[in-house]
Amino acid sequence: MTGTLGQRLEAVRRRIAAAEAQYRREPGSVRLLAVSKTQPVEALREALRAGQSAFGENYLQEAQAKQQALAGTGIQWHFIGPLQSNKAKPVAGCFDWVHSVDRLRLARRLNDHRPDDAEPLNICLQVNISGEQSKSGVAPEAVAELAAALQEFPRLRLRGLMCIPAPADNAAGRRRPFRALRQLQERLVADGYPLDTLSMGMSADLEEAIAEGATLVRVGTDIFGPRTNPLHTAGDDTGGRGAA
Numbered sequence: 001m002t003g004t005l006g007q008r009l010e011a012v013r014r015r016i017a018a019a020e021a022q023y024r025r026e027p028g029s030v031r032l033l034a035v036s037k038t039q040p041v042e043a044l045r046e047a048l049r050a051g052q053s054a055f056g057e058n059y060l061q062e063a064q065a066k067q068q069a070l071a072g073t074g075i076q077w078h079f080i081g082p083l084q085s086n087k088a089k090p091v092a093g094c095f096d097w098v099h100s101v102d103r104l105r106l107a108r109r110l111n112d113h114r115p116d117d118a119e120p121l122n123i124c125l126q127v128n129i130s131g132e133q134s135k136s137g138v139a140p141e142a143v144a145e146l147a148a149a150l151q152e153f154p155r156l157r158l159r160g161l162m163c164i165p166a167p168a169d170n171a172a173g174r175r176r177p178f179r180a181l182r183q184l185q186e187r188l189v190a191d192g193y194p195l196d197t198l199s200m201g202m203s204a205d206l207e208e209a210i211a212e213g214a215t216l217v218r219v220g221t222d223i224f225g226p227r228t229n230p231l232h233t234a235g236d237d238t239g240g241r242g243a244a
């Protein structure tokens with residue numbers, strides 16, 4: 001990691017802009033979500049000063065402490081980690097987005113607990129796009145049914161799909177699962193769902209994700225540096241790659 005946080009953030013923005021140009025995406029059509037899990041509040045403040053306003057967190061307690069410390073700053077908070085149904089209530093109360101909805105029971109609880117005075121909660125369905133045994137995410141063939149079920153929930157607003165593919169060692173292999181997610185999304189749009197978000201791509205593969213249609217990339221390491229001090233509690237998640 002070299003340079004200041006502001007310089008690294010700027011470098012990530014330049015990578016996004018270069019990929020938009022290279023793959024003939026509309027300039028500015030890809031949003032950057034800064035994934036700040038395990039990073040201290042001061043790092044978020046620095047990113048905020050450098051113009052970053054959307055942050056992704058994986059661990060509820062850690063996120064709540066940061067939200068308290070940064071109250072009034074206008075940050076948009078995204079929950080991106082695996083989510084147990086018994087944590088749906090606090091998450092529904094203090095986040096703007098949840099990217100990791102992969103089952104009906106969780107969606108129902110988020111809907112039931114979304115405060116009436118808040119905007120509907122923005123939702124991405126997490127898809128187990130690589131078909132990995134132990135991974136979170138709804139199976140690709142079950143996405144349409146889950147999307148249909150969400151129509152019953154007025155406090156949720158379905159925005160699109162999210163994935164964390166299995167690692168691949170070349171660009172073509174990295175693009176394949178992103179393309180599959182985009183095609184799933186296109187099918188839902190053809191069925192009438194007004195989806196506008198494809199949440200895919202991280203530090204190591206944001207270019208491939210943008211090539212395949214990402215509208216939001218989730219970048220942690222290349223902005224904040226390595227995660228050396230996991231603050232999360234056991235049972236919440238896995239650390240490292242994020243969802244498992």
Ligand SMILES: *Cc1c(COP(=O)(O)O)cnc(C)c1O
Pocket residue numbers: 035037058080081164202203204218219220221222240241242243
């Ligand atoms: C941690 C995490 C990221 C960021 O990963 P980096 O490789 O550090 O950019 C993105 N998405 C999810 C779901 C994560 O858990």
